[in-house]
Amino acid sequence: MPTALVFGGSGKTARHITRILVSKSYAVHSIIRNPSQTPDLESLGAKSIVQSIEEASVQDLVKTIRAVSPSVVIWAAGAGAGNPERTKTVDEEGAIKSFDAAAEAGVKRYVTISALDVRDRENRPTPDWYSEDDVKMSDRLWGVIKPFMLAKLAADRNLVTENGWRGLEYTIVRPGGLKNEPGKGTVSAGKVHLGTMVSREDVAAAVVAVIDQDETKGLAIDVVGGDTAIDEAIKTAAQRKVNCFDGYH
Numbered sequence: 612m613p614t615a616l617v618f619g620g621s622g623k624t625a626r627h628i629t630r631i632l633v634s635k636s637y638a639v640h641s642i643i644r645n646p647s648q649t650p651d652l653e654s655l656g657a658k659s660i661v662q663s664i665e666e667a668s669v670q671d672l673v674k675t676i677r678a679v680s681p682s683v684v685i686w687a688a689g690a691g692a693g694n695p696e697r698t699k700t701v702d703e704e705g706a707i708k709s710f711d712a713a714a715e716a717g718v719k720r721y722v723t724i725s726a727l728d729v730r731d732r733e734n735r736p737t738p739d740w741y742s743e744d745d746v747k748m749s750d751r752l753w754g755v756i757k758p759f760m761l762a763k764l765a766a767d768r769n770l771v772t773e774n775g776w777r778g779l780e781y782t783i784v785r786p787g788g789l790k791n792e793p794g795k796g797t798v799s800a801g802k803v804h805l806g807t808m809v810s811r812e813d814v815a816a817a818v819v820a821v822i823d824q825d826e827t828k829g830l831a832i833d834v835v836g837g838d839t840a841i842d843e844a845i846k847t848a849a850q851r852k853v854n855c856f857d858g859y860h
């Protein structure tokens with residue numbers, strides 16, 4: 612039976628991922644920090660593991676991952692806006708601990724949810740597909756949530772540049788602003804423009820499409836609201852080897 616381990620399993624996108632994976636006969640294990648979320652996760656068909664990503668050491672996480680022996684690890688955790696210290700300990704340091712632990716536990720497949728427009732704005736060029744509006748929107752976005760973007764940048768850069776020894780088969784899914792509306796079953800994926808929000812349910816389906824499609828390994832794929840069927844959008848980005856992070860970190 613395929614088995615998934617989801618960091619931040621009680622999150623809003625993670626719950627959609629869980630529901631979809633359970634419907635595809637995956638065993639889903641969810642790392643959560645608040646035991647009161649266990650009944651909810653059980654009702655979705657997942658098993659919960661109560662372990663704070665912030666407090667756990669790499670070795671604690673290795674033990675957890677070895678016990679589950681997942682075919683895929685998914686990062687869907689996040690500290691949320693408003694607390695830059697927790698953004699650092701969850702979105703950056705927590706994510707990096709999870710990469711180390713996954714590698715040490717012998718896991719190969721790792722899918723992480725990052726964010727659209729995560730890049731090194733000081734030392735790298737503006738993405739070549741950005742319009743003038745994208746540049747303005749990027750300025751606004753970074754003005755509001757810079758600590759979050761820097762934490763994601765540090766984590767994603769670590770994932771990509773330290774993979775020589777880790778050997779993970781990673782994919783980075785980079786959604787735009789998330790909304791709770793029901794999914795449409797469609798998105799735009801690849802080199803997209805900024806400014807169109809995307810439903811968490813559609814991002815979850817994109818994450819599952821990525822897991823299903825081996826050609827996505829090693830890629831970073833942007834995902835926003837759009838009109839292409841999700842599997843098709845991910846497949847096309849994968850076949851074109853679209854990598855929205857390469858050259859921008």
Ligand SMILES: NC(=O)c1ccc[n+]([C@@H]2O[C@H](COP(=O)([O-])OP(=O)(O)OC[C@H]3O[C@@H](n4cnc5c(N)ncnc54)[C@H](OP(=O)(O)O)[C@@H]3O)[C@@H](O)[C@H]2O)c1
Pocket residue numbers: 618619620621622623624625642643644645662663664665666686687688689690691701702724725726727786787788789790811
């Ligand atoms: N919000 C956006 O517009 C946006 C845009 C682009 C990308 N993203 C990224 O997309 C992903 C999913 O976002 P979302 O809004 O669906 O997530 P969410 O609902 O905010 O869920 C995040 C989950 O992470 C968990 N978490 C936080 N700290 C933890 C810790 N120390 N140990 C264990 N779990 C911990 C939270 O647990 P608690 O319930 O206990 O707090 C929460 O369940 C995240 O990686 C996020 O950074 C978000």
